[in-house]
Amino acid sequence: MENLIGGFQDILTPVNIAWIALGVTIGYVVGVLPGLGKGTAVAVAIPLTYYISPLAAIALLIGIAKGSTAGSAVSAILLNAPGEPSSAPTALDGYPLARQGKAHKALKMGLFASVIGDFISTLVLIVLAAPLAEYALLIGPVELCAILLFSLTFIGGLSGSSLSKGMIAACFGILCSTVGLEIETAIPRLTFGVLELQDGLPLIPVAIGMLATAEMIVQMGNHKSIDQQTSLLDEGNASREDKIVLWEDWKYCIPAIGRGTAIGTVVGILPGLGASVGSFLSYGATKKASKRPELFGKGAIEGVAAAESADNAVVPASLVPLFAIGIPGSVIAAILIAAFIIHGVTPGPMMFVEQPRLVYGIYAAMICASLLLLCIGYFGLRFFALVTKVPMRMIIPVVLFLCAIGAFLQGDGIFGVMVMLAFGVIGFLAKKLEFSFVTFLIGFVIGPSFELTFRQSIALLNRDITQIIDRPIAIAFIVLTVLTIWRIAVANGKKNQLAQKDSEIPKT
Amino acid sequence: MKNSMLSNLGLTFVAASFGTAVVAGPALAEYPDRPITMMIGYKAGGGTDTVGRVLAKVMGEDLGQQINILNKAGAGGGIATIKLKKAKPDGYTILLNPSTSLTLNPYLVKKLTYRIDDYTYAGMLTAYQAALVAPIDRPYNNLKEFLAYAKKNPGTKYAALNSTARMVMNVITKDSGLDISIVPVKGGAGMLAVVFGGQVDLAYSGGIHQQHPTKIKLIAAGTSSRQPLGPNIPTLREDGYDMSFDSFTTLIVPKKTPKAIVAKLEAALAKAAKNPDIIALSARVSFPMAHRNGADATAEMHRQWRDYGKLIKATGTTAK
Amino acid sequence: MTRSDFISGIVLLVFGLVFLFVLIPHDIEAGPEGVLPPSLVPNLMVGGIALLSLILIVKNWKRPGGQNVAREQSPISISEVKAVAWAITIIGVSILLFLWGGALPAATLLVIGLMLAMGERRLLPLVVTPVTLLIGAYLLFYQLLGTSIE
Known part of the structure; x- marks a missing residue:
């Protein structure tokens, strides 16, 4: 506790404070821009x-990481073009809310949920880092493989009406992730001789293509009706x-935020899961627990809260393994490790002994970043909400331009833009044919x-599935899966039986 | 450093900022006039990464341009090495990798088609402390005890972060009838996670284990001499396996990089080797300083290439 | 459920089978002995796709009420097909232009082309938008954050 007070004196x-505020602002603005997410934001700020x-x-x-995580909710809600995969569930209800003229409400709830999730997760990090790690x-x-x-x-079953279509999308997603040199043997896979593919399909361009580009193409095909809707909203009495x-x-x-924070924190502590898994699991769990599940996807405010609280809770929690044992648990943690090392700090338990004041x-x-996020976000959202007009x-065109920049920056140049376009078209088809692009x-x-965990599991179990009997956690998750x-x-x-009965009524 | 950028203003500024397609101009004259990318063949948080981060900062300050780190993990540093071969030889893409990723891995992995002569070497900085390590709570304290343990416990697990690690275990278990299963892990950070969690009984480490003396213990030194942190632990050679894995962090550039640029990097590296931050880091992470200039580094690469060739032949390993 | 599901099922089945029996065996080498084959997970995934698309086909085949299916609308409207065509053309040409002439013309074409395609005809926005965007991007990434974009 004395240390913490000392820490506050230092900060x-x-x-x-100005640096934190700058970080939160840069992060928030970059996060808001569709196609640009926290990876870009933190990486460009390292210098x-x-x-x-x-x-x-x-x-x-840290300010940038927190700001961008919260900021990416804004483009998800206003444009249905999330800045990164972890904000995709925010769009599921946030965008319908915005189209109902409740953009302000959704943005505010998103921000509050973000800050609460982030704040509680930060407290967990401070109090429980070592034992949890x-x-x-x-x-x-x-x-991990079972989880x-x-x-x-679980996520595949959430979205879309058909389980087999959801699972096809998931398989296709994993298939795409295997492109490139295999890590054990360095044998190229599914590169078909294209050198750029040896590094694999670049994550950010694929995500931008699927999330933002595809959505922009859909909106391009329907922009007249969207604009009409917007003008109706304007004339309509946007009540307080x-x-x-x-x-x-x-x-x-409140329950959604509580659940989201808990899920996000746990997911953050475990390596290899990441914010997307956290926010989707939270969204799904809240939908499952809800008394009004039929409203989800049509503008349930608690959907926004669930997704955003978990998304933001992942960030501080993913620092737990970094601080407590010196292993980075997320991209952000990996970037922070770099900053630590450059400044002569070796992350890990020795930090608490050698540099307690710094920790x-x-x-x-x-904590300050959490509070500043609340202020800056609250101020910023009024401004960003004008976008709907x-x-x-x-x-x-502006969004697609930003997408191209994001893809360019994070995807080895123009190759990234090509990947973005290809997955934009694939994403468009997936949206229209109701294959869950999210599951992909x-x-x-x-x-x-x-x-990796699958291959490790085979070795750890000595190629004998019955040995899983010693691992109750894995069994529990496999049972849950089934x-x-x-x-x-x-x-x-x-x-489907219901749908068949109603099949005389034409689908809209 | 911003000044040179400002001088680019004019019609070409956007083009120059967005792509290399139109940037030609006199690159040599004032190298470096833009940030340099230093690739590292491993994930953030491993041993090479730790050294590279600080080296990039120190060299960047010396050269007057920042050096950005790009982690390109995979195939024991091989993926980054392949990428460097394709990179423009302009001094703006450089690589910091263990020497063994060029002198040993190509013997072990058929797909790694690069050879030591495909590159130019600007020097070496620190020595790795390759070793076999185990979770601290295991009942064995050296390789002999481990082998006895493995005999009693079939299905003992060994974490291998690259093909060298795999070969070491293959040599040790050859003709011994031991049943040891090899678990692939990604980089030093991945290895630490499974060792900390007690998921494996033995692991190959490039040296990162030395930062965690309370959780990991040394079982056998993989270097040609015993290691400062475990003077009582025999080397693999003393244990009767005729192999050692000396390796150094090596600064590598594409073959055709102009001599003047290589000389600048070489000088910056030599300066860095005397930098107190680097020396302090070397002590902190227990990677002893082993600076060599470009010529000596090239000679060392050739020596390693010959020695590992012999070792591979002797063990009867073939590239896969 | 629908005809589009039936058709996408068939397309995916063909996709899965082609990968399983032609592309993966052809493109991915067998790994060394003692290591799990590199093609393991790709094969599992395309196998899964093939199997699941078969289920999709069967489910939509059995469905009674054939006329229903015939009356069903295409899930993609004509204006959306146009939008896809425009997006592919404009972004595609921008990419070519980038390779040939650099970032400035490519970015300009991207923004102006898309605005024109969406029916913007006023001169002022057509000029102001790309100029603002390009300068903004330049300032943010190159000056403020000092990244080299390449």
Whole structure:
């Protein structure tokens, strides 16, 4: 506790606060821009950190990480073009809300949920980092593989009406993630002689293509009707109730935020899962637990809260393994490790012994970043919400331009833009034919972890599946996976029977 | 450094900022006039990465341009090495890799078609401390005890982060009838995770284990002499396996990089080897300093290539 | 359920089978002995795609009420087909232009082309938007953040 107070003394200087505020602002703005996410934001800011003190540098990076995670909800809600996969579930209900004229409400709820998730997860990091990290090590490759399998089926079953179509999308996503040199043998796979593909399909361009480009193409095909809707919204009486978060809304959202924060924190501590898994699991769990599941996908405010709280809770929690044992648990953590090392700090348990003041300074910076995020985000969203008033024929070219830049920056140049375009078209077809592009993306994002843990599991189990008996956690998740498939199949069967009865009524 | 960028203003500024297609001009004259990318063949958080991060900072300050790190993990540093071969020889893409990723891995992995003569070497900096290590709570303290343990416990697990690690185990278990299963892991960070969690009983480490003396213990030194952190632990050679895996962090550039640029990098590296930050890091992570200039590094590469060739022949390993 | 599912099922089945029996055996080498084959996970995935698309086909085949299916609308509207065509053309040509003439003309074409395709005809926005965007991107990435974009 004394250390923490010392940490606050170090961080509460005008200069350090300014760096955090700058970080949160840069992160938030870059996060808001469709096609640009936290990876881009943190990576481009690294050079800035060479010139400032270790604490300020790390505070800046943390501010960016937190800001961009929250910011990417804005483009998800307003444009249905999430900045990164982990905000995709935010769009599922956020965008319908925005189209109902409740953009302000959705943005505010998104921000509140982000800040709460982030704040609580930060507290967990501060209080429980060491014991949690030790516990997380018990989750070995076999358990992780089972958890990934469960996450994939659970998320696959969420979206879209047909389980088999969801699973096809997931398989396709994992298939795409296997392109490139295989890590054990360096044998190229499915590159068909294209050199650029040896590094694999670049993650960010694929994600941008599937999420933003595809959506922009759909909106391009329907922009007249969207603009008409918008003008109706303008004339309509946008009442105060639609702009603020009511007690009524909080009632639905508080449990969702609690659940989201818990899920996000756990997912963050475990290596190899990532923010996308966290936000989707949380969204799914909230939908499953809801008394009004039929509203999900049509503008349920708690959907936004669930996704955003988990998405943001992942960020601080993913630092737990870094601080406690020196292993980076996420991309952000890997980038932070770089900043630590440059400034002469070896991440890991020795940090608490050698540089306690710095560690607690970082903790204090994280808390400050949470609070600053609330202020900057609250101010910023009023400004960004104006986007809904701009006609689509202006928005779409700008968004596609930003997408191209994002793909260019993170995908080895123009090759990234080509990948973005290809997956934009694939994503368009998937959207229209109701193959869950979201499940595809999750498959693609966790594909490498899944393959590695799968191969590790085979070795750890000595190629003998019965040895899994010693691993109760893995068994539990496999049972959960089977139950999930079974439940979804039964539910879909019922739905289809109903649909058959109603088949005389033409589909809209 | 911003000044040179500003001088680019004019019609070409956007083009220059967005792509290399139109950037030609006098690249040599004031090298470096833009940021340099230093590739590292491993994930962030491993031993090579740790050294590389600090080296990039120190060399960047010396050269007056920042050096950005690009982690290109895979195939034991091989993927980054392949990428460097394709890179423009302009000094803006450089690679920091263990020497063995060029002198040993191509013997082990058929797909690694690069050879030591495909590159130019600007020097070496630190020595790796390759070793076999185990979770601290295991009942064995050296290789002999481990082998006895493995005999009693079939299905003992060994984490291999590259093909060298795999070969070591293959040589040790050859004709011994031991049943040891090899678990692939990605980089030093991946190895640490499974060792910390007790998922495996033995692992090959490039040296990162030395940062965690409370959780990991040395079982056999993989270097030609015993290691500072475990003076009582025999080397593999002393244990009767005729192999050692000396390796150094090596600064590598594409073959056709102009001599003047290589000389600048070489000088910056030599300066870095005397930098207190680097020396402090070397002590902190227990990677002893082993600076060599470009010529000596090239000679060392050839020596390693010959020695590992012999070792491979002797063990009867073939490239796969 | 629908005819589009039936058709996509057939397309995916062909895709899966082609990968399983032609492309993967042809493109991915067998790994060394003692190591799991590199083609293991790709094969599992295309196998899964083939199997699941077969289920999709069967499910939509059995469905009674053939006329229903015939009356069903295409899930993609004509204006959306146009949008896809425009997007592919404009982004595609921009990519070619980038390779041939650099970033400036490519980025300009991308923005102006898309605006024109979406029916923007006023001169002022057509000029102001690309100029603002290009300068903004230049300032943000190159000056403020000091990244070299290449």
